[in-house]
Amino acid sequence: MAGPQMQLALIPEPDRLTIQVDEKRLDAAIATAFRDKVRSLIGNGGAAVTLDLSGVDFMDSSGLGAVIAIFKSMPAGRKLELTGLTPNVARVFQLTRMDTVLTIRPGGCAAAAGAPQGGGE
Known part of the structure; x- marks a missing residue:
């Protein structure tokens, strides 16, 4: 009955819960x-x-569906934000146009932990 062990880290803050x-x-x-x-x-x-997804390199439609289900189950008055999307994961949200529905912020722990800075556009 034991399912896969999830690797999640909770970072509680006064007005927010970050799930890495x-x-x-x-x-x-x-x-x-x-x-x-x-x-x-x-x-x-x-x-x-x-939801800090900076550690996620690959997401398929099942993963996308799970994020959407979490979004839809948020209690009234509470909001879900995504952060730290890798290029592959960001592409999934863009291709499905879910990036227009969900709140996606730049950043995440990977950005703070030594990801290359600058270069840009």
Whole structure:
């Protein structure tokens, strides 16, 4: 009955709960466990919940569906933000146009932990 062990780190702040996802792949193998675990954690947070996806290199439609299910299950008056999207994960949100529905902020722990700075556009 034991499902896959989720690698999540909670970073509680006064007005926000950040959930750092330390999984390389957010795919069909763990999407359901991920969705259920994050939903159970949301009750512990402040007004906003941030999913830090900076550790996720790959997301398929199951992973996207899990994020959307979490978004739809947010309690009234609370919002979900995503941060730290890698290029591959950002592309999934852009191709499905979910980047126009979900709040996506730049940054994340990977950006703070030595990702190359500058270069830009």
